[in-house]
Amino acid sequence: MSVSLLVGIASVIGSQVLGIPLKDPEGFLGPAYVRLPLLGLMLSGVGVLIAATRRRGWRSIPLGVTEVIKHEWSLRRALYIMTGLVTFYVSYVGYRNLKNVLPLYRDGTLYDRGLLQTDRWFFLGHDPATVLHAVLGTDVTAMLLSFVYLSYMPLVPISLGVFLVLSRDVRVGAWYATTLSLNWVFGVVSYYIIPAVGPIYSRPDLYTDLPVTGVSSLQQALLDNRLEFLTSPLTSDAIHGVAAFASLHVSVTFAAALFLHKTAQNAMVRTAAWVFFALTFLATLYFGWHYVLDNVGGMLIGWGSLAISAWATGCTKEHLKKVREESVLDLPQEKELASMTGGAI
Template identity: 45%
Template sequence: MSNKAKQVISPWRGLFGIPLVATVTFMALMLATAALNGLPVRDPDGFLGPSYVRLPLIVLLVMVADVVPRVVAQRPTVRTLLRTVVRVVRSRWTMPRVAAIAAGMASFYFAYVAYRNLKSFLPFLRDRLTDSMLVDTDRWLAGGGNPSDVLHDLLGTGFTAEFLSVVYVSFLIFVPVSLAVSMVWSDDLSRGAWYVSALCFNWILGTAAYYLLPSLGPIYVEESSFTDLPMTATSDLQESLYENRLEVLVDPNATQSVQGIAAFASLHVSIVFTAALMAHLVRLPRPFRWLLWAYVGFTGLATVYFGWHYILDVPAGLAIGALSVWLAAIATGIIRFPGRRRETEKLQPMA
């Protein structure tokens, strides 16, 4: 095939063209839903501030962590320090690479903000809850008992509660850090794009699951089953989310909070399963893969142990994670269908 016959496109379009279209469409759906129902749009804060601040900040910190050791390894003098920094930055961070990372961050931002707002709109658009059905399913799967009671009796409510709380809350750090690391430190940017796009599809599919079976979760409908648990960071988070929900239900326009309670399906499980599955598929070092698979197992256990989710929410989360990985592989060109012949302009080799 001649050069003229080839369709050569820039890395950001080749990797994130389809994910950007999907996430912008998802964002537009959220904005239209808000306008039609008179609901406010919020940019949900995290522990590092709003997402449009914390995401670039985390990426910048990871970039610094990438550049500094390379500069130090060259042992520059005071006189040559600035020149060395510029040379390393230019070799590592070409404009095509920066543009691709910016497109990935934008895709994630649109998907995440739309997801959080549509989740907050849920009680105003789907006011009939399905918790009673999920409770019955839980008891059937647990042989007639309450699954959380079984876990509390089996595992105890001391060290186990503290450990699983750390596992569950670590998710709040895991998502943004894994996002930044996958884009900044990956020698193969297509792998990073695959992971970031999979996260975006997780938010989209997870939102659909929330609307399919709107539910609150065991902790909010069977609180008595969890009174034996000690106070942990997880219980503080559960109380905070419930207070935010009440504020939003009273008057969504009078608070900056978002409603963040929804049980089916578990996106904690879907996200960490996505990370573990992709680590397995791209053959990351074995200890790292084992650690991620253990993280999946403990996360799934924690969601039921603390009453965030019903048993059925866990396999539903696994299904969403697997489907997201597959859709992202198609969207970023990892999986190519017959007849799809598209060549993406290659990035400069990583130094």
């Protein structure tokens, strides 16, 4: 909670010094103050139904719901879920507002030229975009990677809600919420240390062979918002959202995959998370969102956020050992689900 308060205060100061009002970013399911409570309520309902079914079976769900609410959903648990959502909300909104005023503080010094040169060093004198487009193609691959990249937006708040609401261990849910919040904090700090706009905006000619996708539409929208904001920062309703170093898509997906690995989730879930991270890493380079060093920095931020959050929430090695011995999420296992449905699955 203290982390969210600090980034919230910093965003207020950063905006007020310039005379720019704070803005609430919209996204999946509308503004953050709408979508997070909606997700919390939806997942709480799912959690209650799952627990009720475990208690009484499918034929007595109403009775099971009454018992679950009475015996399992205490005020403490509700406050814990609400605190996690509020912490995430304050951190995210603070992050977006600090990112919004970034060009007014740091646009005079951009590091894109140096990062482009570093990219060419990694790719033996070639631009990553040129190599990736030639090797992977620009048709089916573009559509697939666009879907992966855009899936990040709803998956982050959904995954937060899942671990806050369905987690059997309060500390594990708090660990994940704190990890996400620290990603925003360290990410926006990195923006101010090494400001850059990314390959798609510094060298757009490298991406002209790509087809129109959801990503290209998003990139154009972000550019339009950037130009509108820079034209009239004091009165514009647009939220500036362009920043390259470090990649928070990479940091968050890496932290999430590592979190699932350390909490010993289902093997298929862990594998899917690592594949999603790898494809996200690739998509950031393929579409020109980030430079190679942006992604390396993102991985470091993801790892550091997870490690610091584990310490802050008391998820020690001993505690994680206990977590691994039982399912973290309050979901029925296959045998139990079969018994609840009379062997129908």
